[in-house]
Amino acid sequence: MATTTQAPALDPLDYLAIDSLLDDEERAIRDTVRQFVREYVLPEVADWFERGVFPREIFAELAKLGLLGMHLDGYGLPGASAVAYGLTCMELEAGDAGVRSAVSVQGSLAMFPIWKFGSEEQKERWLPPMHAGEIIGCFGLTEPDAGSDPASMRTHARRDGSDWILNGAKMWITNGTIADMAIVWARTDEGRIHGFIVEKDMPGFSAPEIHKKLSLRASVTSELVLQDVRVPEENRLPEVSTLRGPLSCLNEARFGIVFGAVGSGRACFEAALEYAKERIVFGKPIAAYQLTQQKLAEMALELNRGFLVALHLGRMKDAGTLRPEHVSLGKMGNVRGAIEVARTARTILGANGVTLEYPVIRHVNNLESVLTYEGTHEVHTLVVGQALTGQNAFR
Amino acid sequence: MKIAVCVKQVPDATAAKRIDPETKRLDRSGEAALNATDLNAVEEAIRLKEAQGGEVVLVSLGPERALESLRKALAMGADRAVLVADEAAAGSDLVATSRILAAALEREQADLVLFGQASSDGDGAVLWAAVADRLRRPLISQVAALTTDGSTVTGKRQTEHGYDTISAPLPAVVAVSDAINEPRYPSLKGIMGAKSKPQETLSLADLGVDAAEAGEAGSRTTVLALGPPPARGESLKIEDDGSAAQKILDYLVERRLL
Numbered sequence: 241m242a243t244t245t246q247a248p249a250l251d252p253l254d255y256l257a258i259d260s261l262l263d264d265e266e267r268a269i270r271d272t273v274r275q276f277v278r279e280y281v282l283p284e285v286a287d288w289f290e291r292g293v294f295p296r297e298i299f300a301e302l303a304k305l306g307l308l309g310m311h312l313d314g315y316g317l318p319g320a321s322a323v324a325y326g327l328t329c330m331e332l333e334a335g336d337a338g339v340r341s342a343v344s345v346q347g348s349l350a351m352f353p354i355w356k357f358g359s360e361e362q363k364e365r366w367l368p369p370m371h372a373g374e375i376i377g378c379f380g381l382t383e384p385d386a387g388s389d390p391a392s393m394r395t396h397a398r399r400d401g402s403d404w405i406l407n408g409a410k411m412w413i414t415n416g417t418i419a420d421m422a423i424v425w426a427r428t429d430e431g432r433i434h435g436f437i438v439e440k441d442m443p444g445f446s447a448p449e450i451h452k453k454l455s456l457r458a459s460v461t462s463e464l465v466l467q468d469v470r471v472p473e474e475n476r477l478p479e480v481s482t483l484r485g486p487l488s489c490l491n492e493a494r495f496g497i498v499f500g501a502v503g504s505g506r507a508c509f510e511a512a513l514e515y516a517k518e519r520i521v522f523g524k525p526i527a528a529y530q531l532t533q534q535k536l537a538e539m540a541l542e543l544n545r546g547f548l549v550a551l552h553l554g555r556m557k558d559a560g561t562l563r564p565e566h567v568s569l570g571k572m573g574n575v576r577g578a579i580e581v582a583r584t585a586r587t588i589l590g591a592n593g594v595t596l597e598y599p600v601i602r603h604v605n606n607l608e609s610v611l612t613y614e615g616t617h618e619v620h621t622l623v624v625g626q627a628l629t630g631q632n633a634f635r
Numbered sequence: 636m637k638i639a640v641c642v643k644q645v646p647d648a649t650a651a652k653r654i655d656p657e658t659k660r661l662d663r664s665g666e667a668a669l670n671a672t673d674l675n676a677v678e679e680a681i682r683l684k685e686a687q688g689g690e691v692v693l694v695s696l697g698p699e700r701a702l703e704s705l706r707k708a709l710a711m712g713a714d715r716a717v718l719v720a721d722e723a724a725a726g727s728d729l730v731a732t733s734r735i736l737a738a739a740l741e742r743e744q745a746d747l748v749l750f751g752q753a754s755s756d757g758d759g760a761v762l763w764a765a766v767a768d769r770l771r772r773p774l775i776s777q778v779a780a781l782t783t784d785g786s787t788v789t790g791k792r793q794t795e796h797g798y799d800t801i802s803a804p805l806p807a808v809v810a811v812s813d814a815i816n817e818p819r820y821p822s823l824k825g826i827m828g829a830k831s832k833p834q835e836t837l838s839l840a841d842l843g844v845d846a847a848e849a850g851e852a853g854s855r856t857t858v859l860a861l862g863p864p865p866a867r868g869e870s871l872k873i874e875d876d877g878s879a880a881q882k883i884l885d886y887l888v889e890r891r892l893l
């Protein structure tokens with residue numbers, strides 16, 4: 241029977257009431273991460289960004305919440321749903337994409353390959369301390385001359401008795417300098433791609449930090465240098481020997497970005513909405529001008545649409561029906577959307593839009609990295625193009 | 636040691652509070668949360684349990700939906716929750732609320748009963764006294780540090796001039812202030828495990844409390860009228876020409892505020 245009930249009041253910060261699509265547990269996880277970000281990240285992050293640092297202590301805090309490798313199970317890991325992981329990424333990135341990146345790398349790029357392709361001994365040795373934030377990992381795929389086309393990688397692994405000898409260089413590696421171990425992908429003479437667990441103090445290995453970065457400044461980015469690094473066979477991930485290994489890791493992490501980007505955009509939207517209501521120009525708040533309202537309306541549209549896409553992909557991942565091509569569409573759309581929202585928010589804040597006193601310029605700058613890493617916008621466009629047409633336009 | 640923690644669901648701190656002129660009760664339909672100081676009480680209970688073993692049980696009087704908020708405390712590490720939810724309890728005043736909570740606590744027979752110092756909605760800061768009296772247990776309130784050896788509990792009590800250190804034999808009732816600790820964030824595993832922890836919903840009949848002894852019927856106070864707080868009086872703006880301090884002083888003295 242249809243009854244006439246009054247619709248609840250509209251919430252400008254949740255325009256389409258997407259909250260109602262989450263269950264209690266998902267909301268509780270989201271609220272906890274949001275509170276953590278509000279209390280721990282937001283008061284400090286502008287300063288981290290300005291100084292270009294990422295305090296390693298955050299890992300201990302993130303570990304207390306149980307967020308490192310949260311979507312993996314067994315070995316004492318929480319085994320949270322894909323949606324819960326996505327919501328976590330969204331909240332962390334609403335703080336700063338640097339914090340979300342640290343969690344993505346630890347969980348999806350360093351722990352995931354061990355969980356998925358590692359031996360029993362490797363899982364038992366590495367996963368619990370990585371979940372506890374005692375061991376920090378990083379993921380080395382990109383090289384100075386091999387980014388979008390990782391098949392052209394040069395880092396080389398040569399068998400030597402029961403060991404492997406690694407030579408090469410990796411570039412743009414998140415967490416590299418602060419990491420205790422790196423998952424390094426290298427090619428053998430037979431053309432196989434193996435993943436190796438390279439430990440920080442192995443002779444010949446170093447991880448100098450990359451400076452002068454103007455994006456994702458509250459995140460450590462590094463080179464990995466490998467000069468005749470001797471790695472025992474038991475540090476090789478036994479269950480994969482093709483590019484499928486690193487690519488499946490990236491697919492995990494990029495799923496988090498589909499949500500994360502919405503978080504960045506939302507933080508900018510909220511700042512802009514509040515600012516627009518308070519800033520008086522020509523005698524009235526800028527929120528009262530049509531041009532500003534159009535900006536805010538477009539931002540709300542983009543963010544709500546992005547959240548719905550992300551949530552849908554999350555439900556598909558939990559149902560086991562998500563394909564990498566789906567994630568590509570999500571990453572493409574949501575990162576582009578977030579960039580539009582962030583840049584528009586920046587205009588609403590006027591000069592305040594370029595200072596770290598407000599969160600907006602930080603997100604604007606961060607999103608430039610998000611656009612490029614985990615597969616560039618162009619690469620994902622080509623993935624979607626190929627899925628639509630059956631034609632490979634990569635090469 | 637068995638510890639019971641009395642916790643209350645209150646309107647979220649960010650929500651504007653509204654009193655329903657019909658029922659003369661607080662409108663509790665909006666965003667809700669666990670009362671902030673009650674989280675300090677929960678944290679303290681969990682720390683005691685972590686150090687000495689035992690059980691932490693949450694006891695609350697409120698509508699069914701208060702379970703959502705109780706789950707947050709379960710996610711922090713409390714073991715189970717008892718919610719007294721009964722239409723007939725709506726509108727209970729201090730007398731009726733304390734009667735119902737005391738009945739629920741009698742059933743638990745905890746060694747230590749913890750309260751938050753005050754709720755953010757009712758803001759009475761008295762319920763613990765009424766409950767302790769009904770239970771005939773010693774009470775320490777405004778506690779900023781707490782220790783127990785299993786047979787006595789010692790609380791450092793904040794006063795205007797410093798601290799009182801007070802000991803009482805167990806079983807006892809303690810109300811904690813927000814200075815006592817920093818409540819932890821619930822962990823992911825805690826949140827995921829909270830749903831499956833025991834959560835009991837009791838009626839007044841389950842507790843053997845007569846409906847006539849609860850709610851408005853069982854209350855000894857009646858809300859006669861409600862009004863908005865008086866508008867703020869005219870403010871005075873003092874431009875500092877060197878005599879501002881004196882002017883402020885005069886103003887305060889004139890109103891016998893100094």
Ligand SMILES: Cc1cc2nc3c(=O)[nH]c(=O)nc-3n(C[C@H](O)[C@H](O)[C@H](O)COP(=O)(O)OP(=O)(O)OC[C@H]3O[C@@H](n4cnc5c(N)ncnc54)[C@H](O)[C@@H]3O)c2cc1C
Pocket residue numbers: 345379380381382384385386387388389411412413414415455456461609612613614615616617618619622633634635
């Ligand atoms: C802050 C930051 C952190 C990073 N962290 C990591 C990390 O932890 N681990 C890691 O392995 N890597 C990391 N990366 C590297 C990142 O994944 C690469 O930068 C990315 O894959 C792009 O590679 P590239 O920079 O070499 O660009 P290139 O591959 O050289 O691309 C240059 C341009 O060409 C375009 N292009 C490429 N192919 C085509 C084509 N077929 N058709 C049309 N256009 C094309 C690209 O879209 C891009 O616009 C990080 C990068 C940044 C900025």
Ligand SMILES: Cc1cc2nc3c(=O)[nH]c(=O)nc-3n(C[C@H](O)[C@H](O)[C@H](O)COP(=O)(O)OP(=O)(O)OC[C@H]3O[C@@H](n4cnc5c(N)ncnc54)[C@H](O)[C@@H]3O)c2cc1C
Pocket residue numbers: 641642643654659660661670672673694695696697727728729730732736749750751752753754755756757758759760761762763856857858
């Ligand atoms: C408009 C209005 C008028 C009212 N008028 C009166 C009145 O005139 N006289 C009167 O006696 N009462 C009145 N009440 C009711 C009264 O505010 C409370 O129901 C009752 O006194 C509880 O006290 P408190 O919320 O102030 O709790 P406090 O004494 O401030 O709470 C201290 C602690 O007690 C615990 N606690 C409080 N409530 C609960 C609960 N429900 N379940 C479990 N633990 C709890 C918590 O640990 C809390 O931190 C009125 C309420 C309203 C909304």
